[in-house]
Amino acid sequence: MQPLLLLLTFILLQGNEAGKIIGGREARPHSFPYMAFLLIQSSGGLTACGGFLVREDFVLTAGHCLGSSINVTLGAHNIQRRERTQQHITVLRAIRHPDYNHENFRNDIMLLQLRSRARRSGSVKPVALPQGSKKLQPGASCTVAGWGRVSQSRGTNVLQEVQLRVQVDQKCSSRFQFYDSQTQICVGNPRERKTAFRGDSGGPLVCNNVAQGIVSYGSINGSPPAVFTRIQSFMPWIKRTMRRLAP
Ligand SMILES: *[C@@H]1O[C@H](CO)[C@@H](O)[C@H](O)[C@H]1NC(C)=O
Numbered sequence: 001m002q003p004l005l006l007l008l009t010f011i012l013l014q015g016n017e018a019g020k021i022i023g024g025r026e027a028r029p030h031s032f033p034y035m036a037f038l039l040i041q042s043s044g045g046l047t048a049c050g051g052f053l054v055r056e057d058f059v060l061t062a063g064h065c066l067g068s069s070i071n072v073t074l075g076a077h078n079i080q081r082r083e084r085t086q087q088h089i090t091v092l093r094a095i096r097h098p099d100y101n102h103e104n105f106r107n108d109i110m111l112l113q114l115r116s117r118a119r120r121s122g123s124v125k126p127v128a129l130p131q132g133s134k135k136l137q138p139g140a141s142c143t144v145a146g147w148g149r150v151s152q153s154r155g156t157n158v159l160q161e162v163q164l165r166v167q168v169d170q171k172c173s174s175r176f177q178f179y180d181s182q183t184q185i186c187v188g189n190p191r192e193r194k195t196a197f198r199g200d201s202g203g204p205l206v207c208n209n210v211a212q213g214i215v216s217y218g219s220i221n222g223s224p225p226a227v228f229t230r231i232q233s234f235m236p237w238i239k240r241t242m243r244r245l246a247p
Pocket of ligand 1: 071
């Protein structure tokens with residue numbers, strides 16, 4: 001199990017080639033003003049992840065995107081260009097969930113405290129987080145956005161989006177040994193050739209303008225469904241952490 005999971009991490013971080021071709025499209029520029037592009041320095045070199053602005057000074061992403069240093073780009077459409085809308089901010093603190101498990105990807109969530117506040121603009125704006133205890137229902141239509149791979153010329157440089165539906169938990173529990181319906185969401189219809197891996201790990205699943213999930217992992221060939229971190233179940237930790245680290 002472990003080698004497979006390590007390999008999965010690698011694929012998600014690099015962007016999945018099979019996923020690139022299936023089901024997504026280029027986003028209208030700046031239609032996802034909360035999207036963050038993360039450049040991560042880790043022992044294995046530079047990698048990329050998605051993330052999303054949840055307050056002027058905090059970005060939410062996946063726990064497995066942790067590295068020794070992380071830089072955030074906000075307000076981008078083409079991440080290979082210097083666009084006037086872009087804001088480049090370094091990360092002051094990366095706070096990974098204390099119960100993150102790198103072997104089974106439970107609690108795959110991390111808050112990044114930015115060194116300086118993001119300036120709100122037409123291209124940079126936080127996204128709402130879940131409120132209350134109503135659980136996201138199977139069948140809900142949601143959007144995932146991401147830049148995919150950046151290090152190879154084959155990758156896309158412009159933001160891509162794909163629409164995906166929330167699945168019943170059984171679709172993931174039958175496929176992924178460690179799927180946990182309390183803290184994870186099963187996303188992407190196996191019969192539609194659309195995949196969550198259009199976006200990088202750490203990108204948001206947004207349903208009705210609320211960020212409900214974080215891209216975590218999927219099957220090795222990139223076929224749906226995939227597993228997302230269920231943000232709602234981590235709201236107490238998110239609120240506590242952002243309050244504790246108030247500027
Ligand atoms: C982040 O930005 C700083 C300052 O511009 C730079 O020195 C550093 O190498 C960057 N790190 C990564 C991971 O891109």
